[in-house]
Amino acid sequence: MENFIVSARKYRPQNFNMVVGQKHITTTLKNAIKNNQIAHAFLFCGPRGVGKTTCARIMAKTINCTNPTPEGEACNTCGSCVSFDAGNSMNIHELDAASNNSVEDIRNLVEQVRFAPQAGKYKVYIVDEVHMLSSSAFNAFLKTLEEPPSYAIFILATTEKHKILPTILSRCQIFDFKRITLQDTVEHLEEIIEKENISAEKTALQLIAQKSEGCMRDALSILDKIVSFTNGILTYQNTVEHLNILDDDYYFKLLDALYKQDMAGAMLLYEEINQKGFEGDLVLNGFATFIRNLLVCKDARAAVLLDVLEGKQEIYAVTAQAINASYLISALNILNEAEIQFKMARNKRLHVELCLIKLSFLQQALQLSSEQGTVVKKKLTDRPIAIQQKNIPQYTVPKLASPAAQLVIRSEQPAKTIAAPLPKVMVEEPKTPATRKIIKETSSNDSKKNLLDILRAKVKEDVNVLEVQEAEDLNLEKLKNCWNDYCEKLQQDGGKPATVGTLKMAQLALTDELSFSVTVQALTQQKFIEQEKMQLTDFIQQAFNNRGIRFTILVEHTIPDAIPDQLSLNSNQRFEKLAEKYPLLKDLKERLRLDLDL
Template identity: 60%
Template sequence: MSDYIVSARKYRPQTFDSVVGQKSITTTLKNAIKNEHLAQAFLFCGSRGVGKTTTARILAKTINCFNRSSEVEACDNCDSCNSFNEGQSLNVYELDAASNNSVEDIRNLIDQVRVAPQLGTHKVYIIDEVHMLTTSAFNAFLKTLEEPPKHAIFILATTEKHKIIPTILSRCQIFDFNRIQVKDIADHLAGIAVKENITADPEALHLIAQKADGALRDALSIFDQIVTFVGNNLTYKAVTENLNVLDYDYYFRIADSAMNEDIASALMLYNDILNKGFDGHQFIVGLSEHMRNLLVCKDLNTLELLEVGESVKEKYRDQANQWDAQMVLRSLGVLSQADVQFKAAKNQRLLVELALMQLCSIKNEFEKKKD
């Protein structure tokens, strides 16, 4: 039997400082432990894969650690930490509300809450996907959540905060987890690549991070998938092929064709893109993103909004210098209109080609207005 462990589990953060992209939340929790100002109920909200359950487990582990460090991190050596690491801690109880959402499940939980911890100071109850509880289950949980025993701490995690009844919200300290920034995900993947002896292009890791859409767990799953596909050398080309993502280079070439007023070149590039199996609508969306990035590069104050690798960023800067900001805005208007009209169009290819012809004519229109 294989000993392979997916990266999302193998490199799951074990300390507050190793949690990616949630510095303000982890700092607040560490200060609460240090100053003994722990609430008895927390609500962790945010999209999938941003570290809600991971942070809940780290908090549960750190609270009961006997030898916490000066940085308020669990020691990983005491009896409490060892039992937690082995999955045998009697002080941490996890409930998946997606499959245990009835009144009976909550009553069983309430019965356990009354029992004091045998090791450590607190019993921590982590309820994942808490929004899946039925209204009756929420109501059964209310009284215990409002007046729990001193040894009990509840950590509720959810991706859909709006589905939780206000009476539950009012009894919790609420922490909203951010979508993780592309740079933070790419840096984390780079660290894992080094540990796994994998050579990875920075642009390849940035592309994986962009595809993950703010979810670190998704990024790690994609990373594992591509390593399985290409081996220990992650190139930008391999990632684009595996994820079926259009290479940046096509957008740069289309923009160059527009600047050179070369309609034939733009149409041939689009034909090549279609022959590779890419969807016309996704091409329009991608080209709009490209033009947006050119506009971002026009001002040093907005340059940090560009979430790409350094070498690609340099290409954007060079191309942005050739474009007037008003021309970029006009291009974005054309592409936005094509995006809106795409699904309703009878001839979708012609719609995209007309948009490309308009892009290639913008420079001429702009120069006439200047004259």
């Protein structure tokens, strides 16, 4: 029986024109070869399976070809090309840096560079997965990479460009490979199934291309598996079954149930999906992608971003027009949060069902949060609101010229100032229709009297005046009694024992006549008092009849606590502080090339 060769190796491109989806790179390389402007070092970087190593081999083959075509391609007929295709060329050397990443391996490579090629123009050294080299190996490679012999060319390939030292990057021509598009992948698969005489629906090939995520090697591997599974007949249904993909029809049904607030229907549909073996994270991810595609369809300009199978674009467009954009955006946010927290959930099924319940009532929540069809911002109502004060100007008792009993206030003469936070003076007009006329003006002796005494003398029994209580200044003894009264009240109301204990242990000290300080021993005690600060301040203000009283919370660091020091330092400062105490820690960071998480 003939040995089977996987499609990824069997159909590996042999020249630049066969490379799929990297025309911007192949054109540059061909022009450099035609114009004899070949650099001594190249760096090919990009995702897996997009043609980095393939392009490196094609370039090594082309620059040693003795009879290249006018387009800059290898002829595939000369001795150099034939030996390369057979795998016995002496001018091409490949090194796997993942398993040969030490300084000794690089030294052996440098020793080989010293010898000129026996046949051909160049000796090409392809170093794959170059980011796996150690820091010492990179440093040993620097001098040779910067000034190699005229016949030596280095081609480095990596999937993680950020791990390569900047000194290496500056010595190379960098080519960034991109992911292969869905259309290019489908066209290449169609060419292969035509050569292999395989029957396949185009929607099945599109599913394979979507699953590969821009990696041609993965697409060819998936194709080989499904061909074996279906015996050479690929359909949409057997491809969906083999790739464990949830059909879009389920997502359309699920969206219809959720948008109609049919929670029972959505739960039953998820039960059906779960019985087919689909995990919750797969459902969340697939539904989020489905919502994203609907959101893209809302605007005709963004329709090119729609990533769905051929023939389903119209269904998506019609459904998108029937759903509000606000609903789609909110649903996408809920699904994203649920997917992030899925790994931490103990009950995975309940976590997904809770997400579906939220989506079921999302339409009702959006209606409640709108006014006259316009979405408005939520108002913050749970924040503490400071006591607002307003300064009252000075008052005097003027003449009353009206025949009726009226009180007119003018700011003509200075009088005793009433404190701002005190209650207002309430004056009731006489209920009888009898009128009185005040003839005498306020004498010099009356100006020295209290405002309440003047009012009583003028209007007598016809006007009831409520007496104003004088505001008291802070007194430490009364303050402590008031503080203890609040502790007893909090304890009787079922308050937390930790908070009550903290209040009793706190030390009070007067700052001035309207403020005092509360000293505690730790940050946790400070947090307990801050939770009760509003109620406690109001209680003390009522006891002293003074709305201007305030207090501050101070912390004595008598209890060792490392948290406050760490809170004031960023990541770099904390590392430097540890490095001063443990010098080897800095050496470990440099050797492992670690980065601080800022």
